Amino acid sequence: MSTMTSTDSAARDSASTEAGRRGGLRLSGMNWLIWRQHRAAYWTMLGATAVTVVVIVYQRHQMLTYLEGYGHPHLKSGWEEGFDHRPLDLVAQLLGLLPVLIGVFLGGPLLAGDLEGGTAKLVNAQSVSRVRWLGTKLGMTALVVVVCTTALSAAFTWWWSPIKSSSNIMSWADGSSFDNSGPVPVALTLLSVVGGVAIGMLLRRTLLSMVVTLGFTVALQAVWAYFRMSLGNVVTVTSHNGVGVNTRPHVPGSAYLIDDSYLTASGDLIGWGSCAEATEKASNACLDKAQVVGWSVDYIPISQMSSMQWLGASILLAATAGIAAFVILWGRKRLV
CATH class of the missing domain: 1.20.1050 (Glutathione S-transferase Yfyf (Class Pi); Chain A, domain 2)
Structure with missing residues (x-):
């Protein structure tokens, strides 16, 4: 009896395995x-x-x-x-x-x-x-x-x-x-x-x-x-052409702009709003006093x-x- 039971069990296991193979991974x-x-x-x-x-x-x-x-x-x-x-x-x-x-x-x-x-x-x-x-x-x-x-x-x-x-x-x-x-x-x-x-x-x-x-x-x-x-690694570009029109350094159009500052003759940076007086004459006097020579721009490129x-x-x-x-x-x- 035990031999028949063992045989039947093995047959069922074999059939189950074969069914699983036909049905794919389960x-x-x-x-x-x-x-x-x-x-x-x-x-x-x-x-x-x-x-x-x-x-x-x-x-x-x-x-x-x-x-x-x-x-x-x-x-x-x-x-x-x-x-x-x-x-x-x-x-x-x-x-x-x-x-x-x-x-x-x-x-x-x-x-x-x-x-x-x-x-x-x-x-x-x-x-x-x-x-x-x-x-x-x-x-x-x-x-x-x-x-x-x-x-x-x-x-x-x-x-x-x-x-x-x-x-x-x-x-x-x-x-x-x-x-x-x-x-x-x-x-x-x-x-x-x-x-x-x-x-x-x-x-x-x-x-x-x-x-x-x-x-x-x-x-x-x-x-x-x-x-x-x-x-990201910040990229810094500078210019020494003053702060007039079209004097900013080139920055890729898709770049993420972090900060832009005035660059002085001594290499120091000052905020661009520090000379934003009400009149253009006062602003120019402030720039001359600080010896501003250009811009410094920090950005991260899309690359x-x-x-x-x-x-x-x-x-x-x-x-x-x-x-x-x-x-x-x-x-x-x-x-x-």
């Missing part, structure tokens, strides 16, 4: 459990990403139709006057909210819901280790986040690239373009989500974790916006954008890895 074990538990959030993100990418493809087609009337890719002057940049601005604003929304609604409740509802205790009573459970949760969530944000970033970059050199439409140094293209949205969203997971693990209450995660993600956005342009984005993303990803390690180490001993 999730099983812990991967299936995590996907099943959070499938609503995962599918919502994937579906919203697909819809947004389709919208971007359509809008880019509309944009290129307009630009071709001005000789795209070598655009003629005057194309900016009739260009409708509202769709680009609207999508950029929505994409800028993604790190906050995903951090609050996915990262915050990811562990807090299990801890509050008792699921973590149930998992802890099984043969699966806490480290594997936490690692699978973080890994699968991070994978979905990376897939979605990479697709959105690539689509937005593709849409914006034909007009990126025009600072009148959307400056490359603004958050609407810098934070929505390249690796930055991926890194920002991952840090927001993993930070929310850590907050939920410590607070153990879903609603409270979501509120605190909201504060964390908003603060993260503010700090990032403050330090964003410090990632540094990619390197700045990768440097910033590396910093954000390093912080994400540190928080993820904390979640694993803390959760291994103190999760329940």
